[in-house]
Amino acid sequence: MEKRSRKKKSYTVVYFWFLIRILSGSFSFWLPHFRLFSILMDNNKGKATKTLATSLQNLNLNPQSNFKSKSSIAVINHPQFPGFLSKKKKPQSLVNLCIGVLGRHLEDIIEDLEEIAIGLPGDIKLAVAAIARRRKLLNDDVLIALADASWEILDVSGSDVSDFGLIKAAEVCRFIKALDISRCTKITAIGISELVKHCHSLETLRCGY
Incomplete structure (x- = not known):
């Protein structure tokens, strides 16, 4: 077997x-x-x-x-x-x-997503992240595996992303201009504070429940 x-x-x-x-x-x-x-x-x-x-x-x-x-x-x-x-x-x-x-088939490749994502362009990674969010599969591991320096917008609303995943992604996605973290119960003021330190281009931040 x-x-x-x-x-x-x-x-x-x-x-x-x-x-x-x-x-x-x-x-x-x-x-x-x-x-x-x-x-x-x-x-x-x-x-x-x-x-x-x-x-x-x-x-x-x-x-x-x-x-x-x-x-x-x-x-x-x-x-x-x-x-x-x-x-x-x-x-x-x-x-x-x-x-x-x-x-x-996202569930089938979640475990190998970090390795698979290496060969993908930034816009494709963003599309995969959006699919993961809609299918309730977006968490710290998925976000970190897909994070790309070319991203300017990011929507992780209603996901399982926590402060840890947000901070790690912010270290890579330094040119984020708009971010939606609404209904993310695992993100606190600590994560937002670190986000602002890394993403100096941030103009719009949507949060709340």
Whole structure:
């Protein structure tokens, strides 16, 4: 049983490793290796991971490529199809899809979040923090793992973040301009005092219950 659990975790680590490469913008370098990932997923029962592997394996990352045939262009420009392009629903970006996957499986990667977050840009970390807050998973460990120097706004309202987590985050996020700590019962005047010492750009602080 322990061996099976360890094997499942290894699949999860590989899966989210590829998502991180996408979110950090370095996926094109690793695309030739994605066939190996697809083979690994064949041994896993996760239908979603197999689908993602197949989709990304066929992904065209060359924006200069001429992917439209002359016939398709002719159909789109045909007078019998007015407004064809304007009515077409814009698909979600690959980054947004990956953030959604990370959010849905956040519980599975909480223990490894500090290591995983190293490869993520600041705006993606902030999005993950927002998801964690909405799902009642935001605490000191999660906030410290995600804290990024580029953040200017932060909402930890209604979370389990305490003085310790707030102070540690403030040491990293020194350019915070707006912070919401309302309904955070574990944050006291001590944490706020230390916050002000580190974040000299702070303009808006929302607190209370």
